[in-house]
Amino acid sequence: MSPTSKRPSSPEHSSFTPIFFLLIAVRLWISFTDVSEILKNDQQLSSPLTSFSQLKEGIFLFNHDIDPYSGGSFRHSPLLLSFFATVLPSSRRLASALWTASDAVGAWALVEIWRARQNLRRSSRDLLVAASYLLNPYLFLPSLALSTSSLENTALLLSIMFACNGKASASLFLLSSVIHLSFSSGVMLLPILLLLITDPHSHIASPKPLSTPLKKAYPLLGEFLFYMGILTLISTFVAGSWSWIPQTWGATLTLPDLAPNTGLWWYFFTEMFDHFRPFFLMVFTVHLFIYVVPVCLKFQHDALYAVFIMLGILGTFKPYTTLSDPGLFLTVFAIFPEIYPYMRYPIVTVLLHLHASLLMPLFHHLWLSQGTGNANFFYASTLVFACANGAALVDCIWPGLRIAIGPHVEGYSIVQE
Amino acid sequence: MATLLDVLNSDDGLLNVGRTALSMAPNTSKSLLSLKTLQDGKVASKFTFTTLLKDAAPRDPSTLDSQDESQHYTLFPLALGQILRQYAVTEMHLALNAGNWNYDRWGYPEEQGVGTGAELWAWMGDGAAITVDERWKGLRNALAGLFCASLGSLDELRTTSPAQTFIPEGTLPDWGVPHTVRHASLPSEHVCTENLTPFLKLLPCKSLSGIASLLNPHRLFDADWHGMGVHVLWREGEGVEMRLTFQSVSDPLRHDAAKKQDWSLQSLFDRTIHRSCPVAHSSEIVVALPKNAFYSIKPEPPVIDRSSAHFDVNIHQKPLDVILTWPEPFSYPLDYQSESTNFSVKRTLRGPSQAHGQLSLVITNHRPYTIHTLYLETMPWLLQFYLHTLEARVDGVLRADIISNLTYIPSVPHSRPTTFQALLSLPPSSTVEITMDVTKAFLRYTEHPPDAQRGWDLPPAIFTPVEFAKNGTSFSVKEGRLYTSTLLVDLATPDFSMPYNVIIFTCSVIAYIFGSIFNLLTRRFVIVHIEPTKS
Numbered sequence: 001m002s003p004t005s006k007r008p009s010s011p012e013h014s015s016f017t018p019i020f021f022l023l024i025a026v027r028l029w030i031s032f033t034d035v036s037e038i039l040k041n042d043q044q045l046s047s048p049l050t051s052f053s054q055l056k057e058g059i060f061l062f063n064h065d066i067d068p069y070s071g072g073s074f075r076h077s078p079l080l081l082s083f084f085a086t087v088l089p090s091s092r093r094l095a096s097a098l099w100t101a102s103d104a105v106g107a108w109a110l111v112e113i114w115r116a117r118q119n120l121r122r123s124s125r126d127l128l129v130a131a132s133y134l135l136n137p138y139l140f141l142p143s144l145a146l147s148t149s150s151l152e153n154t155a156l157l158l159s160i161m162f163a164c165n166g167k168a169s170a171s172l173f174l175l176s177s178v179i180h181l182s183f184s185s186g187v188m189l190l191p192i193l194l195l196l197i198t199d200p201h202s203h204i205a206s207p208k209p210l211s212t213p214l215k216k217a218y219p220l221l222g223e224f225l226f227y228m229g230i231l232t233l234i235s236t237f238v239a240g241s242w243s244w245i246p247q248t249w250g251a252t253l254t255l256p257d258l259a260p261n262t263g264l265w266w267y268f269f270t271e272m273f274d275h276f277r278p279f280f281l282m283v284f285t286v287h288l289f290i291y292v293v294p295v296c297l298k299f300q301h302d303a304l305y306a307v308f309i310m311l312g313i314l315g316t317f318k319p320y321t322t323l324s325d326p327g328l329f330l331t332v333f334a335i336f337p338e339i340y341p342y343m344r345y346p347i348v349t350v351l352l353h354l355h356a357s358l359l360m361p362l363f364h365h366l367w368l369s370q371g372t373g374n375a376n377f378f379y380a381s382t383l384v385f386a387c388a389n390g391a392a393l394v395d396c397i398w399p400g401l402r403i404a405i406g407p408h409v410e411g412y413s414i415v416q417e
Numbered sequence: 418m419a420t421l422l423d424v425l426n427s428d429d430g431l432l433n434v435g436r437t438a439l440s441m442a443p444n445t446s447k448s449l450l451s452l453k454t455l456q457d458g459k460v461a462s463k464f465t466f467t468t469l470l471k472d473a474a475p476r477d478p479s480t481l482d483s484q485d486e487s488q489h490y491t492l493f494p495l496a497l498g499q500i501l502r503q504y505a506v507t508e509m510h511l512a513l514n515a516g517n518w519n520y521d522r523w524g525y526p527e528e529q530g531v532g533t534g535a536e537l538w539a540w541m542g543d544g545a546a547i548t549v550d551e552r553w554k555g556l557r558n559a560l561a562g563l564f565c566a567s568l569g570s571l572d573e574l575r576t577t578s579p580a581q582t583f584i585p586e587g588t589l590p591d592w593g594v595p596h597t598v599r600h601a602s603l604p605s606e607h608v609c610t611e612n613l614t615p616f617l618k619l620l621p622c623k624s625l626s627g628i629a630s631l632l633n634p635h636r637l638f639d640a641d642w643h644g645m646g647v648h649v650l651w652r653e654g655e656g657v658e659m660r661l662t663f664q665s666v667s668d669p670l671r672h673d674a675a676k677k678q679d680w681s682l683q684s685l686f687d688r689t690i691h692r693s694c695p696v697a698h699s700s701e702i703v704v705a706l707p708k709n710a711f712y713s714i715k716p717e718p719p720v721i722d723r724s725s726a727h728f729d730v731n732i733h734q735k736p737l738d739v740i741l742t743w744p745e746p747f748s749y750p751l752d753y754q755s756e757s758t759n760f761s762v763k764r765t766l767r768g769p770s771q772a773h774g775q776l777s778l779v780i781t782n783h784r785p786y787t788i789h790t791l792y793l794e795t796m797p798w799l800l801q802f803y804l805h806t807l808e809a810r811v812d813g814v815l816r817a818d819i820i821s822n823l824t825y826i827p828s829v830p831h832s833r834p835t836t837f838q839a840l841l842s843l844p845p846s847s848t849v850e851i852t853m854d855v856t857k858a859f860l861r862y863t864e865h866p867p868d869a870q871r872g873w874d875l876p877p878a879i880f881t882p883v884e885f886a887k888n889g890t891s892f893s894v895k896e897g898r899l900y901t902s903t904l905l906v907d908l909a910t911p912d913f914s915m916p917y918n919v920i921i922f923t924c925s926v927i928a929y930i931f932g933s934i935f936n937l938l939t940r941r942f943v944i945v946h947i948e949p950t951k952s
Contacts, residue, residue: 053803057804061825072798072828072830073801073828256830264926267919268920269861270860270861368909369769369771375912379922383923389930393930393933393934394930394937397938404942405942413947416937416940417942
């Protein structure tokens with residue numbers, strides 16, 4: 001991609017650390033400005049489930065002996081509630097620093113995943129991978145808005161990183177915390193289990209049936225369920241009752257808050273006929289989980305690639321998306337350089353993303369602040385965004401399968417049966 | 418009843434017999450009209466019709482599953498009595514008002530419930546087989562039918578239970594079960610003539626005679642402010658009291674070319690009293706006489722006490738028209754003395770966005786001493802509070818200590834409203850500004866009213882002055898409930914014309930992505946040799 005990645009010279013290796021910290025320092029500086037105050041209520045950057053204002057409200061209620069889960073607005077996990085109510089005072093500066101640190105850890109985890117995939121201790125591409133995380137506006141802006149989706153991303157990347165390094169317990173524990181924070185992330189369970197029983201190295205070009213027996217995953221699944229149970233009990237202890245479950249996990253299944261976001265759910269269920277609402281809620285939820293098994297079957301030879309595709313599915317189809325969900329998927333493209341030559345319509349995908357990312361904030365502003373546009377404008381731009389994410393998904397599945405056949409040869413064509 | 422009245426009216430001798438019979442009856446009825454000239458030249462009039470059902474008691478909710486004991490109503494309206502017995506309501510207050518009561522110019526109203534729109538609150542005993550909420554639902558629907566008002570819309574989206582602000586006016590019977598209050602207000606419901614007709618039917622003489630004959634809908638609903646109220650409560654040792662009230666604020670200056678604030682019953686109501694109501698045990702007109710001004714009142718009042726003139730309608734010569742005249746034309750005061758209101762409140766909703774905003778209250782204490790008041794918001798879930806952003810400023814300086822005793826029940830989307838109550842200590846002669854960030858809800862398209870672009874009326878906030886006990890910890894509620902003006906919130910609307918389109922578009926995009934992905938996942942890749950074309 002960039003010229004740095006093509007020059008495997010030693011000064012590039014040593015420059016990773018200073019430039020990495022420089023990037024973080026710049027981000028920290030920006031997060032201390034008033035930008036985060038302006039962005040904190042932006043619905044594209046933080047959903048009702050991840051908004052920092054809602055989190056502060058929950059902490060306020062919790063500290064004033066009012067059950068935050070008795071009402072409708074607080075939908076964060078009790079884990080976040082207990083963390084922020086006890087460990088961290090809810091100062092804005094400290095929060096900004098924490099979110100920047102979380103992004104730094106996320107970027108580092110992504111670099112570690114890249115290194116694990118290449119089986120290298122360091123590489124010339126490290127900096128590019130880190131920068132693709134730290135400089136991705138889809139990830140940077142939600143982090144500035146202090147959306148807890150940034151924390152979810154970091155925890156998910158750490159979970160994948162530990163899975164790549166074979167540290168099953170840490171990986172499964174982090175995964176169960178991610179699922180506690182965002183229920184839809186449950187789709188990541190199977191690919192991460194697959195990753196744990198195989199290896200993260202690139203086998204994408206040589207498809208073959210799973211060599212390790214699937215039986216090895218059962219104890220891991222048991223361990224995961226154990227962590228889930230422990231965290232559920234801790235959450236119940238923190239919240240004082242089971243009422244947090246319908247408020248947090250239940251919200252992703254029943255969609256009580258129809259605030260607009262970048263996903264496909266909100267306007268669909270705003271306009272849905274009341275008697276069809278439960279049916280379509282079921283369809284949309286099942287639809288999210290329907291991809292897990294086919295993707296894992298098809299990419300059983302390269303579990304990390306299956307993880308990558310599931311990130312894309314999550315970013316496109318999960319309820320209450322923020323920009324950081326598709327942002328994570330797009331960033332992870334950086335650790336699969338082998339597929340670049342085989343992408344199908346990369347220009348179209350990029351243009352669709354450009355189109356959507358320019359129009360979404362504009363139409364959101366026109367509809368809700370300016371009052372000159374209406375809901376359909378913003379809805380149309382989210383449809384384009386969904387198409388862009390869909391195109392990006394196709395652009396990673398097609399080369400993932402196509403790469404096995406090798407480079408193009410004159411006189412031959414690749415078609416599907 | 419009508420035939421009885423005819424008989425009573427036709428013959429004086431019979432009338433006396435009737436009076437004697439009535440005095441032994443378990444029901445007594447009193448009517449009162451009080452008239453008062455306000456600072457800005459308007460006239461506040463208040464009709465009060467009180468009927469006492471002697472030695473009666475509200476129904477014990479534990480007897481709801483058995484046959485009710487028989488009741489003997491003569492003057493007490495059967496229609497209302499049946500509703501109250503059916504749902505075992507101990508105390509009930511219904512107010513239907515139109516307009517905004519201007520406390521700064523008009524002072525406190527004689528009847529406290531002047532919040533814009535409909536307001537219903539009731540105290541009910543718990544512990545019955547039929548829950549309080551079911552009975553509350555039955556009560557509001559029955560009253561909706563009785564008064565031809567949309568009280569059925571006072572549903573669980575608007576029902577709260579603010580027991581500290583809405584304390585019972587009467588006594589609560591000791592049945593060994595707790596009593597609970599249910600309160601709901603609907604600011605977009607306005608009182609009109611179709612509500613007055615059933616209201617008049619509850620009066621012993623309808624609007625045929627007595628003070629009630631002045632209730633002329635053409636004039637009442639033309640007034641600057643008007644509102645009716647139905648109050649039923651139980652007084653221990655006396656019985657069940659029903660108080661029907663009608664308040665209005667009319668402007669005699671509006672039609673007067675000479676700009677004089679003179680008024681008479683004829684000019685205010687376009688009627689005079691020709692007959693007295695024979696079943697009314699007392700029937701009185703009380704006129705508050707102006708202070709520090711020249712005026713003349715006709716006819717000469719028989720009784721004057723403490724700057725008010727009293728006319729007994731039952732014995733006064735008919736037709737009766739009270740006329741108050743001033744020699745000088747009216748000049749508007751430059752500033753209104755806040756002699757009766759201790760503090761004034763201005764509530765606004767700020768911010769241009771349809772996603773979030775800021776609720777702001779400016780409270781000015783006119784007194785040289787600290788005023789303690791309860792501040793109550795019963796907000797439908799359309800507006801959700803961010804309590805952590807609650808800030809109070811006294812004359813621009815941030816002060817956290819003036820807000821205490823916070824009670825908060827958060828709202829539940831698509832159902833329960835927020836109940837927010839705080840005790841405010843307003844420092845002497847100062848202005849307190851309270852701000853709080855709010856988020857605005859996004860509704861399903863079926864939840865919007867037909868005129869969705871108009872916005873939603875939000876109920877008024879309620880301030881109740883309180884008095885601290887000697888020990889300084891507990892407090893008791895004082896008279897003088899104050900309602901702020903209602904708010905209008907502009908919620909984001911979806912496009913109402915295209916539910917099908919949205920369903921089709923979204924499903925198409927999902928189907929396109931699903932199809933593309935499964936097309937790639939299920940079909941095998943093969944290499945095809947292409948024969949070079951011979952040209």
